[in-house]
Each structure stands twice: as structure tokens, then as C-alpha cells.
Amino acid sequence: MSSRASSHVVSCASSHACDVLVVGGGIIGLTAAWRALEAGANVVVLDPAPGDGATHAAAGMLAPVMEAGFGEEAQTRLGTASLALWPEFADALERAAGLPAGAVGLETAGTLALAYDGDDLVALRRILALHRDLGLGSVEITPAEARRREPGVGPRVAGAAWVPGDHQVDPRAVHAALAVVTARATHVPRAAVSLTWADGAVVGVLDDAGTAYSAGTVVLAAGHASAALFAGAPTRPVPGTTLRLDAAADRSPAVVVRGTVQGRPVYVVPRRVRPDGRRELVVGATSDERDDNHLTRAGDVFALLRDARALLPELDDAVLLGAITRARPGSPDNAPLLGRAADGLYLATGHHRNGILLTPLTAAAVDEALGAAPPGPPGSPGGPEVRAAVEAATRYADPLRFAVADRAAPHSTTPHSTTPHSTTPRTERGGTA
Secondary structure: OHHHOOOOEEEEEEEEEEEEEEEEOOOHHHHHHHHHHHHHEEEEEEEOOOOHHHHOOOOOOEEOOOOOOOOHHHHHHHHHHHHHHHHEEHHHHHHOOOOOOOOOEEEEOEEEEEOOOOOHHHHHHHHHHHHHHOOOOOEOOOOHHHHOOOOOOOOOEEEEEEEEOOOOOOOOHHHHHHHHHHOOOOOOOOOOOEEEEEEEEEEEEEEEEOOOEEEEEEEEOOOHHHHOOOOOOOEEEEEEEEEEEEEEEOOOOOEEEEEEEEEEEEEEEOOOOOOOOHHHEEEEOOOOOOOOOOOOHHHHHHHHHHHHHHHHHHHHOOEEEEEEEEEEEEOOOOOOOOEEEOOEEEEEEEOOHOOOOOOHHHHHHHHHHHHOOOOOOOOOOHHHHHHHHHHHHHHHOOOOOHHHHOOOOOOOOOOOOOOOOOOOOOOOOOOOO
């Protein structure tokens, strides 16, 4: 990527040519743009509504422990590695944007997990056993202990756990900071409609106004829409709804609360207390396999409020500010697509439920691809633990993995050419986390 990124050193605004063109202006796309700018690249970002996709609805839970799934150890390890990078990433972003410490809302107070009834408690204990097997930090506590931590926990809760390593950040504040640090890039409020190819390489993008851009490297970070631009990015929409509530600080949780109510997952994520003694709460957990139309279903609003107040009854007094439905970008195995997919094309998409969590690791991977993070001491962007995490991500999130699976399948007899639509063909494997 680095050799192609330096192949053009001209003004994107004047000639529609640049070193790096990023398709997508959400948190992942603007992170890639920021890292490219830091590497000295000339950058353009294409997005008709930056930050209005999954970023706009995300609650911002940094939860590799409670998001751990059976058979997904590698993905869990990526999440824990990326979480370790969040403090430095937040600090660097705040400094680059000229913001005070803490402006992006990184909170490391832990997470309270609740089980509403006996069956929910059985399921919670099964997850806690998985945590023990994976060496993740969580501990079962009694409902009484849960109420000592959060007095608003309801009287019918059957069980609880404390997860000290799962945290949160404010995605909208992160996106606003990224908008500041990428202000020197050329931002174009247009949608990309196709990639431009030449001799088997991506050399640019065409937007919906018919404007052609040439680029040394195209970074495809368009969320679930990435599949429409490149067949080797088999992303799909996975819509979810979040609610925004406004509540008195003394009648709302101070830490992230997540749980299950008769098998249904729900979470409540508190933002910082405002000077008026109130705070915003983000309530969510819906996840569907359907088209992305930004429409919120009445049943989803009802279900989220019903289940959230079953765990935290005092939420009945909160004010409903609004409901937002946006689609996460899923992949066939729900792992990200992160890395070089073709000459001139780098993918940073398919993050599914963990886009916010994996943002610092994505930034480190882009740094590595651009040669922007030379070897450094432990804890630095080029430190050994960061480089090890990037190497693991490169292996696990390799965007060519689906093409490799197809080539290995016994029924696949057609050789793959170097044309853009056969380099990394679609697969039909499905599933959700």
C-alpha cells in the first residue's frame, strides 16, 4: 500500500487525483483518513452523510469480554488487543484535535451483567465459564451485590456478574474529533458508485455526480455498502435500533448495564453527568437480518423499553429523546475485512458489532500498511505488542480468506483470473455473532 500511496503527490481538490481516497466517512473511514494524513498522504474522503451510518446509532460499548462467543476465540483476542490500544488512541486523537483529556468519553468503570430469571442465569453462567476458559476477567456476584453497585437494579433480577474489563466510549464524540483532525483532507459529500480498474488494479473511484477520482490507494470503508462496490467485500446490512433517553443521574446507572430478559439481550449505556444533574442513556441490543432502510419498528422500541425497565425499573421516569435504526456491516463469518484486497485497494469494513471496539486496531493496521509506524518501544504505535496485534488481525481479518475458501472447495473447478470480479468472489456462508 505504501508504494502506491506515494505514486501521486498532487492536489485532490484541483485535479481529482490523490494519494489515498477513502470511501466512507464513519469512524472507521475517518480513522483511516487520519492515519493516511499522518503518514503524509494527500487524502480525499467520499461520503454523502459522514457519520450517519452505524456510527450514529452505536452505543460505544468496548466489550470484548461480554461479546465473546463460542468458537470465536480469535475474534475475542482481536477485541481484547484493540481495547488495550484505546487509551493511547483516545489520548492521541484528543491531542491532535486540540480537545481536553476525556473529550471522547472513554470510560473504564467496567460493566454490570444481569440475568432476569432462572433460565437467564443459566445462560449467564455458561458465558462466565467461557470467560474462564479464555482467561477473561469476569466474576459472578449476587443480586444484592449488584444492587450495592447499582441501586436501581430491579427486585426480580435472578443473578449478576461483574466484568471489570468491558468499558465504553462515546462514538459521536469520537467522530466529531476525527472530523477535526481530518479537516485538511478533501471531503466530498458524494457517494461512490464504482471503483475504477486498470490492468487488474484499482486506480480510482467514480462518484454519483459522474466525477472520476484517481488515487494511489483506495480505502474501502463504506460499511455494509462496500459489497456494492467490490464483490470481494461480501458485507451485508445487520440493522439494529438504539434509543436515547434522558434521565436524572440519581435514577440511572453509572456504569454500563447489560443483561438478558427471558433470553432477550438488552443494554443501557450511560453518558457522563451534565451540569444539570442529568445524563443521556443509550438503550439497545436489537439485531436483524433485513434491508437497511433507517426505519424504526414500533415493536423494537416497545421491546427495548420493556426489557430495560425490567432490569432497571427507575428508567420509567426517563424521557424518551428518540430512536435510531442503522445497519452494522456484517461479513460471512462476522469478522472484519481488513487488509489489501487487490493492487491499489485496501479494505477496512465488515466490523459487524465491534466497529467502535476495533477502531484503534484498524488504525494500527492502516499505519502498518502505510509504513507510518516505525518500530518503537512497548506501548508506542510501533511497539512490539501493537505490531503483534496487527499481525494477528492481518491473518484473521484477511479480506482474501473467502476467495481462499472458495478455491479450496471440492466443487470449485473454475480458475480465478485477475479481473476485479473474480479476484475475490462472493461466498454464501452466513451466520451472526
